[in-house]
Amino acid sequence: MAPITIDRVDKVYPNGFHAIHELCLNVEDGEFLVLVGPSGCGKSTALRMVAGLEEVSSGLLQIGERVVNDVEPKNRDIAMVFQNYALYPHMTVRDNIGFALKLAKVPKKEIARRVDEAAQMLELSEQLDKKPAQLSGGQRQRVAMGRAIVRQPAVFLMDEPLSNLDAKLRVQMRAEISRLQRQLGVTTIYVTHDQVEAMTMGDRVAVLMDGHLQQVDTPQNLYDRPDNVFVAAFIGSPSMNLYEAELLDNQLHIGSHQLTLPESVFVRRPALREYQGRRIVVGLRPEDLEDASITGPVPSGTTITSTVELTESLGSEIVVHFMLDESRVDPGNPDAAEDLSSSAVARFDPRSRCRAGEAIDIAVTIDNLHYFDIDEHTAIWG
Amino acid sequence: MTRSQLLPRLVMAMLLLFTAIPFLTLLSASLQPLGVSPRGLKWPSNPRWSNFVEGYQVADMTPLLMSSTLIVIGVVPISLLIASLAGYGLASLRIPGARWMLLVFIAGLTIPFESLITPLYFQMKSLGVLNTRWAVILALIGLFMPFGVFWMRSHFVSIPNEISEAARIDGAGPWQAFWRVHLPLARPALTSLAILLFLWTWNQFILALVLIDDPSLRTVAGALGAFQSQYGTNVVLLASVSVLIMAPTIIVFVLFRKQFSKALLEGAVKG
Ligand SMILES: Nc1ncnc2c1ncn2[C@@H]1O[C@H](COP(=O)(O)OP(=O)(O)OP(=O)(O)O)[C@@H](O)[C@H]1O
Numbered sequence: 273m274a275p276i277t278i279d280r281v282d283k284v285y286p287n288g289f290h291a292i293h294e295l296c297l298n299v300e301d302g303e304f305l306v307l308v309g310p311s312g313c314g315k316s317t318a319l320r321m322v323a324g325l326e327e328v329s330s331g332l333l334q335i336g337e338r339v340v341n342d343v344e345p346k347n348r349d350i351a352m353v354f355q356n357y358a359l360y361p362h363m364t365v366r367d368n369i370g371f372a373l374k375l376a377k378v379p380k381k382e383i384a385r386r387v388d389e390a391a392q393m394l395e396l397s398e399q400l401d402k403k404p405a406q407l408s409g410g411q412r413q414r415v416a417m418g419r420a421i422v423r424q425p426a427v428f429l430m431d432e433p434l435s436n437l438d439a440k441l442r443v444q445m446r447a448e449i450s451r452l453q454r455q456l457g458v459t460t461i462y463v464t465h466d467q468v469e470a471m472t473m474g475d476r477v478a479v480l481m482d483g484h485l486q487q488v489d490t491p492q493n494l495y496d497r498p499d500n501v502f503v504a505a506f507i508g509s510p511s512m513n514l515y516e517a518e519l520l521d522n523q524l525h526i527g528s529h530q531l532t533l534p535e536s537v538f539v540r541r542p543a544l545r546e547y548q549g550r551r552i553v554v555g556l557r558p559e560d561l562e563d564a565s566i567t568g569p570v571p572s573g574t575t576i577t578s579t580v581e582l583t584e585s586l587g588s589e590i591v592v593h594f595m596l597d598e599s600r601v602d603p604g605n606p607d608a609a610e611d612l613s614s615s616a617v618a619r620f621d622p623r624s625r626c627r628a629g630e631a632i633d634i635a636v637t638i639d640n641l642h643y644f645d646i647d648e649h650t651a652i653w654g
Numbered sequence: 655m656t657r658s659q660l661l662p663r664l665v666m667a668m669l670l671l672f673t674a675i676p677f678l679t680l681l682s683a684s685l686q687p688l689g690v691s692p693r694g695l696k697w698p699s700n701p702r703w704s705n706f707v708e709g710y711q712v713a714d715m716t717p718l719l720m721s722s723t724l725i726v727i728g729v730v731p732i733s734l735l736i737a738s739l740a741g742y743g744l745a746s747l748r749i750p751g752a753r754w755m756l757l758v759f760i761a762g763l764t765i766p767f768e769s770l771i772t773p774l775y776f777q778m779k780s781l782g783v784l785n786t787r788w789a790v791i792l793a794l795i796g797l798f799m800p801f802g803v804f805w806m807r808s809h810f811v812s813i814p815n816e817i818s819e820a821a822r823i824d825g826a827g828p829w830q831a832f833w834r835v836h837l838p839l840a841r842p843a844l845t846s847l848a849i850l851l852f853l854w855t856w857n858q859f860i861l862a863l864v865l866i867d868d869p870s871l872r873t874v875a876g877a878l879g880a881f882q883s884q885y886g887t888n889v890v891l892l893a894s895v896s897v898l899i900m901a902p903t904i905i906v907f908v909l910f911r912k913q914f915s916k917a918l919l920e921g922a923v924k925g
């Protein structure tokens with residue numbers, strides 16, 4: 273059990289590619305930190321530096337009280353779970369789990385005891401004499417976990433450990449890993465590109481983009497107070513609608529649409545006053561938009577009138593696409609290259625009777641709107 | 655059977671005939687009465703299996719088989735060991751200049767082996783091992799290295815890097831990772847390579863002929879050269895001895911035919 277301190281760490285690969293820029297991150301003792309970001313943003317690179325599989329180009333890396341920049345992986349007191357599990361195909365489950373202990377010359381009896389204990393925890397007791405090829409995907413995943421926990425390391429490092437599982441199993445293993453981590457209290461860095469995984473598993477979530485750390489915070493704070501357009505769009509599904517807008521006398525003009533901002537908005541975001549008369553980026557989460565015909569009466573200046581383009585009924589909600597006559601803003605996620613001509617998205621209550629082609633009044637929860645600088649793409653607060 | 659299947663099958667049947675007919679001719683010749691000069695493929699009405707016993711005795715094959723076996727034992731395990739160590743190093747370790755070394759090995763693959771015989775002769779002479787089995791053993795180990803290293807490297811390259819990394823994190827140094835993880839995983843590749851090297855060693859003819867004067871120190875195939883000049887006119891006996899010499903390779907092939915076809919396929923895919 274140990275905290276991890278990553279202090280202004282850079283990674284430049286031998287080919288000159290600068291993969292990580294001045295990463296600063298503190299993971300507390302026993303914390304579950306999720307590192308999330310689009311493909312190629314440097315998550316694995318960061319994790320592999322902590323593991324010791326990649327050299328740190330500059331900066332300090334500390335596990336516990338110890339600077340580990342030049343410490344061999346095996347001496348860092350870490351265990352790692354790989355995306356494709358990296359089980360040893362020629363060894364039984366028992367030998368796979370016990371391999372590290374065997375190398376560490378732990379007495380045979382002790383190995384057997386700890387392997388059995390880990391197997392029990394992971395419900396693998398029946399599989400101990402099988403080879404990895406004879407296991408299901410979920411069981412292999414568990415063996416990989418077993419290999420990590422049997423060593424009782426100070427730190428778990430996991431690189432997209434669930435991405436090879438089908439959706440249902442993924443949800444199940446998600447809960448299982450969280451439970452196990454809490455039970456063992458081992459400091460964990462968990463890498464994923466799935467924001468749902470990040471939000472549901474992490475005590476805190478660090479969002480990475482192009483090798484730059486965007487924001488670290490609890491899942492709720494990331495959702496409520498994204499620091500910039502990228503984080504705003506990355507967290508939440510469907511993604512936040514981001515449009516250019518103009519602020520004129522407490523009136524927010526989004527194309528031909530107009531919303532009235534109450535004084536409370538400016539109290540919470542004093543800096544917004546300085547944007548009077550300027551163009552900004554406004555973010556509307558799909559869940560903050562509702563069919564006005566079922567919300568009951570709403571104050572004037574809190575609705576948008578548009579035409580429904582498409583509805584997708586999910587049973588628990590209806591996803592409604594509609595057009596806004598204003599430029600969309602590209603948050604810059606390479607994984608979800610925005611079609612900037614596409615429509616805005618709302619999540620309506622299933623009672624909504626709206627249909628494609630019909631005009632619709634959409635009630636906006638004004639208090640929950642997000643505002644960003646149009647050039648810097650940073651959140652406007654105080 | 656559709657048309658598209660017909661042609662390949664026909665071609666294969668032809669190929670089979672081309673390979674089988676010479677062998678069957680040899681076999682039929684070896685079963686004729688001693689002293690006749692058989693022409694073409696004609697199964698004898700009264701096959702003389704005892705020709706094999708006679709051939710075995712006349713050619714004095716026991717020491718020859720022993721000699722061949724000794725050479726195989728000298729060549730194959732050492733070649734496997736060196737090839738897998740070198741292949742592993744080139745594939746998985748960060749060695750300065752590894753790319754160049756690999757290129758040298760690949761270049762070695764392209765050199766026709768016949769062009770090396772004369773230099774090898776003088777090299778073995780200077781090593782003082784001419785006319786001993788070591789001459790053939792050392793020469794073959796060297797000659798097999800380009801292929802062997804290349805073969806093992808292809809295998810090690812195909813092993814996901816994460817396996818090595820997992821071993822590293824589990825606390826294995828390069829040697830432990832090699833012995834405990836990579837070598838066991840390389841078993842199929844090693845088996846195929848072992849079979850190929852066995853066949854090539856067993857069938858080695860010209861090298862044994864050039865480097866060793868005493869036929870009893872050569873491979874069986876090489877010894878046949880001496881036998882041929884002595885008994886060149888006794889075609890039946892010659893044929894039966896040839897069949898005897900081929901027998902071990904055929905047995906090995908039958909025993910390991912699965913690995914063998916896998917080996918050839920692997921070569922085809924990884925080229
Ligand atoms: N050995 C290397 N040499 C040079 N560049 C590399 C190397 N490994 C990774 N990169 C580059 O560094 C960047 C970050 O890679 P990394 O594997 O950390 O991304 P990631 O966030 O884990 O992505 P993914 O979600 O696809 O796994 C990528 O642009 C990648 O091309």
Ligand SMILES: [Mg+2]
Nearest residue numbers: 315316317431
């Ligand atoms: Mg990755």
